[in-house]
Amino acid sequence: MECITWFVPILSGKLEAWRAFVEEINGPRKDDFAQSRQRLGASREVIGLVQSPEGDFAALFHEGDSISAGFSKLAASEEPFDVWFKDKILELHGVTKEMLAQGPSSQVVLDYRA
Template sequence: MECITWFAPILPGKLDEWKALDAEMNGPRREEHARSRKRMGVTREVASLVQTPQGDFVSLFHEAEDLAKAFQTLAASEDPYDVWFREHLVSVHGLTAEMLAGPIPATLFFDYRADG
């Protein structure tokens, strides 16, 4: 299993839109989000709001058997939920499908596990 943590900026003035996106994913679109992540092969996803003097960010944790494939699947998907989700990635974070399809947006340097 692979895992990665990374940050995405929340563009200036987009914090309320990010919160609304989060509410949609955790509320009325929760099942669609779960199906999307299952298609991607993602087994765990965590998003945390980080507010700094330099601006707002979302800190992300993703876990999957193949993270590159997971991001590529999202980038290329024509599923209506995935298209909707990508539109918000552009408007809230400035992330495009091309960016998702490329190399994973972070490089793992350290991964401590108590069990091994």
């Protein structure tokens, strides 16, 4: 099992649209989101909001069998939910399909478990 934590900026002026996106994932698209994550091999995903003087950021934690394979699958997916999701993260974060295929440029440096 792998895990990764990373941050992605919420583009200027997009905070309310981002909040609506998260509400949609937690609400009417919750089952679609869960099915997508199952297809991608994800076992856990946590999204947080970090507000700083430098701007607003989404703090993301992903856990699954293979993080890089999951990102590659999402980048290539033509499933309707995944296409909608990719369109939204491009609009809200500026994350492209090519960036997804490469995975986040983040590295785990400490992973404490009790």
